[in-house]
Amino acid sequence: MPGRSRERRNRTLWFWIFVGPFVLGLTLFTYVPLAWSAYLSFFDAHNTVSPTRFVGLDNYTAMLRDDAFTGSLVTFLVFTAFIVPATYVLSLSLALMVNRLPRAQAFFRSVFFLPVACSYVVAALIWKMSIFNGVRFGLANTVLGWFGADQIAWLSTTDPPWYWLVIVTVRLWLQAGFYMVLFLAGLQRISPRLYEAAAVDGARPGWEVFRHITLPQLRATSVAVVLLLVVNAFQAFDEFYNLLADSRGYPPYARPPLVYLYYTALGQGQDLGLGSAGAVILALIIAVVTVVQARWFGLGRKED
Amino acid sequence: MRSRQQHPRDVRDALVGVGRAVRLILLIALALLFLIPFYLLVRNGLSSEADITSPGWTFFPAELHWSNIGELFDDPNVPMAHALLNSSLIAVLTTLGTVLLASLAGYGLARIPYRYADAVFYWILGTLMVPAAVTFVPSFVLVSSLGWVSTLRGLVVPTLFSAVAAFIFRQYFLGFPKELEDAARVDGLGYWRTYWLVVVPNARPVFAAVGTIVFIGAWNAFLWPLVIGQDREAWTVQVALSTFTTAQSVNLHELFVAAAVSIVPLLVVFLFLQRYIVAGVERTGIDD
Numbered sequence: 081m082p083g084r085s086r087e088r089r090n091r092t093l094w095f096w097i098f099v100g101p102f103v104l105g106l107t108l109f110t111y112v113p114l115a116w117s118a119y120l121s122f123f124d125a126h127n128t129v130s131p132t133r134f135v136g137l138d139n140y141t142a143m144l145r146d147d148a149f150t151g152s153l154v155t156f157l158v159f160t161a162f163i164v165p166a167t168y169v170l171s172l173s174l175a176l177m178v179n180r181l182p183r184a185q186a187f188f189r190s191v192f193f194l195p196v197a198c199s200y201v202v203a204a205l206i207w208k209m210s211i212f213n214g215v216r217f218g219l220a221n222t223v224l225g226w227f228g229a230d231q232i233a234w235l236s237t238t239d240p241p242w243y244w245l246v247i248v249t250v251r252l253w254l255q256a257g258f259y260m261v262l263f264l265a266g267l268q269r270i271s272p273r274l275y276e277a278a279a280v281d282g283a284r285p286g287w288e289v290f291r292h293i294t295l296p297q298l299r300a301t302s303v304a305v306v307l308l309l310v311v312n313a314f315q316a317f318d319e320f321y322n323l324l325a326d327s328r329g330y331p332p333y334a335r336p337p338l339v340y341l342y343y344t345a346l347g348q349g350q351d352l353g354l355g356s357a358g359a360v361i362l363a364l365i366i367a368v369v370t371v372v373q374a375r376w377f378g379l380g381r382k383e384d
Numbered sequence: 385m386r387s388r389q390q391h392p393r394d395v396r397d398a399l400v401g402v403g404r405a406v407r408l409i410l411l412i413a414l415a416l417l418f419l420i421p422f423y424l425l426v427r428n429g430l431s432s433e434a435d436i437t438s439p440g441w442t443f444f445p446a447e448l449h450w451s452n453i454g455e456l457f458d459d460p461n462v463p464m465a466h467a468l469l470n471s472s473l474i475a476v477l478t479t480l481g482t483v484l485l486a487s488l489a490g491y492g493l494a495r496i497p498y499r500y501a502d503a504v505f506y507w508i509l510g511t512l513m514v515p516a517a518v519t520f521v522p523s524f525v526l527v528s529s530l531g532w533v534s535t536l537r538g539l540v541v542p543t544l545f546s547a548v549a550a551f552i553f554r555q556y557f558l559g560f561p562k563e564l565e566d567a568a569r570v571d572g573l574g575y576w577r578t579y580w581l582v583v584v585p586n587a588r589p590v591f592a593a594v595g596t597i598v599f600i601g602a603w604n605a606f607l608w609p610l611v612i613g614q615d616r617e618a619w620t621v622q623v624a625l626s627t628f629t630t631a632q633s634v635n636l637h638e639l640f641v642a643a644a645v646s647i648v649p650l651l652v653v654f655l656f657l658q659r660y661i662v663a664g665v666e667r668t669g670i671d672d
Contacts, residue, residue: 091496094575098492099504102485105545110511113522120525129529177411190658191415194422196665197650199604201622202643203421205629209636210424219424222441253421258665265666315517318606325630338517338607345521346611352525359521367513 114363117356125353139357149358152340156314159336162248164309171256171305172298175263176290189264193257200318203250208235208323212246235323238333243324247334250319255312259305266301270294307373314366317342337362429641436636452641462634463616464642467624470613471603472649474539474620478602481544483595490553491579495565505554511547517607524611534615543608549594552667556590557583593664596657603650621646 121139123131143149178188195203211219214233221231234242274293283289295302317338324331330343341362345355428436430452431445456464492498493505516523523542532538564586568578584591609620619627625643628634654661 092498095492095496095498095501098488098496098575098579102489102545102550103504103508105485105541106508106511106547109523109526109542109545110514110516110519113519113526114514116525117519117522129525174414177407180407181411188411188415189662191418193658193662194654195418196661197600197654198421198647199606199622201604201606201626201629202425202647205625205639205643206421206424208629209639210428211421216439217437217441219441253418257418261662261665311515315515317517321606321610322626322629327631327633338520341521342607342611346524352521355521356525359519362518363514366515366518370513 114360117359120353121357121360123353125351125356127350127352129352131353135353139353140361143354143357143361148335148340149337152335152337155334155336156316158244159247159316160310160313162244163251163313164306166248166252167255167259167309168302168305170252171259172263174256174260175267176294178260179264179267189257189261192260195254195256196258198254200250200254201322203254204319204322207246207250207319236331241333243334246323247319250323251316259309262301262305263298266298267294270297307370310373311366311370314362314369425640425644425647428637429644431637431640433635433637436640449637452637453645456638456641456645459638462628462638462642463619463624464621464645466617467619467621468645470536470539470619471621471646473536474609475599475602475649477536477540478543479595479599481540482546482549482598483591485544486546486549486594487553487584487591488579489550490555491557491583493550493554494557494560496575508547508550512551516543520607520611523608527612533612534618536618538612539609539618539620543602543605546598549598552594553590555667556587560587589660589663590667592657592660593667596653596660597664599653600650600661 120129120131122134122136124133124135124138125131174192178185178192181188212234213219213221214231214236215221216225216231218234220234224231232242234246237243270293274297275289278289278293279285283292315338316336320334320336320339321330321342324334330339337358341355341358344358345352427443427445430448430450432447432449435442435445456462489508493501493508498504527533527538527542530538532541560583564582565578568582573581604622605620606622606626609618609623610626613619613623625639625646628639628642
């Protein structure tokens with residue numbers, strides 16, 4: 081029937097009018113750069129984006145043999161081991177406490193959520209220049225001074241590695257409220273009937289109810305939170321760079337993958353071939369991690 | 385469990401009351417702790433240099449120097465006014481562009497029947513596997529070959545295509561009441577006019593939620609503006625602050641007052657649109 085096929089052609093046209101610009105831009109600014117990068121990663125591309133000397137897998141082997149690169153992956157693992165449990169526990173605790181408040185819920189939620197409006201740059205500035213300033217007018221050192229303890233050069237001592245305290249607390253402060261909001265939404269979806277039933281069965285309010293009702297009911301939220309925390313930790317750049325870089329460059333410790341990549345590809349050498357190989361390796365790692373985690377937790381099923 | 389139930393009622397109530405009081409005190413202490421960094425920002429920003437660096441730390445500075453704000457904007461070495469202008473332009477354009485492109489795409493995917501719509505949808509979802517931050521080197525390569533380094537185009541255009549935003553809009557429009565659109569169809573409206581005259585006016589909350597989240601992200605973005613906005617002329621507020629934190633030395637009071645000024649726009653957004661931000665966060669986290 082000619083009428084119906086014209087109708088279908090018409091629909092196809094409108095589909096692409098609505099979706100086309102977005103898909104075109106997404107392809108141009110995500111898939112094309114990735115493909116180009118994969119291409120560059122097989123070339124010697126110092127200071128150029130149209131290289132001529134093919135070097136095969138040299139960039140990949142160089143990158144994987146580079147202690148600084150593998151070290152950056154270790155830095156990511158250490159960072160994740162600190163920040164994921166710390167954020168999970170703090171944001172869940174905040175959500176539980178705020179959720180049970182009889183009044184002033186909105187006020188406390190706003191206070192804990194407020195750091196979401198602050199940038200990593202500004203937060204790092206406050207942490208570096210004021211709270212954890214290594215000299216005597218830093219807040220942390222002032223507090224230590226009240227107890228007669230010695231001053232600590234927070235960001236430049238590697239033994240013990242005090243800089244982790246600075247790095248982890250800044251992100252904790254910035255993101256705890258964000259995840260608290262996710263947990264609050266999760267808590268509000270739990271049916272009050274479950275708690276009533278638990279009370280009838282004699283479950284003790286507090287730990288027992290939390291352990292057997294609240295926590296299992298929050299499973300979906302918990303999975304989403306952990307996934308987001310890990311992926312975001314993998315992409316950490318802002319606070320590391322702003323806390324640790326100075327006019328002499330970046331110190332040899334606490335260098336996460338993106339900071340390493342930044343200095344390799346855009347620093348003095350501008351080695352875009354090597355940087356591209358690094359980007360491809362990191363993209364593969366994060367894609368695998370995302371897929372494995374999603375499969376593991378049974379996410380990604382069709383939602384409609 | 386048993387023993388607790390044998391308590392007389394008033395003892396039990398007292399215990400519950402004590403527990404509640406302890407929780408409240410803990411919550412107030414945490415709230416104060418969370419506010420301290422903001423206080424330090426304002427305190428240092430309005431102090432004299434000598435007050436900030438004096439060894440005897442005082443909670444309240446001896447006097448407030450409001451003139452620090454004027455000094456900041458008069459200092460020719462710190463291009464703060466220009467950086468604020470850049471950040472405002474970038475944040476507004478990014479927000480409008482992202483919301484427009486993602487909402488159209490989300491609507492098309494949800495409502496216009498097309499044989500390959502699923503394939504297109506998975507093509508979009510595929511980019512979620514590889515977060516933008518990891519691809520900054522490839523994106524830099526592309527943008528620099530277009531000659532867009534240190535331009536507004538280079539700072540804005542590549543960030544306009546958010547798969548997460550398109551995904552949120554698609555999910556929202558899937559649950560949008562179809563009756564409204566059917567009525568519009570009966571009145572002879574096509575997809576385009578139905579979208580603008582019926583759907584958009586009735587979907588304001590989701591536009592506000594996505595818009596506020598995108599605005600905050602654009603204002604606070606750092607890595608991309610650092611890579612692309614290399615010339616001083618193209619610095620955003622975050623890049624300017626970062627340069628003075630990491631490379632060039634600057635007076636502390638000036639740095640802090642600049643940082644305090646930089647978060648004012650977001651505090652305004654936060655105060656007036658908080659419920660949309662919360663809604664946006666809930667959607668981002670749960671759908672992601």
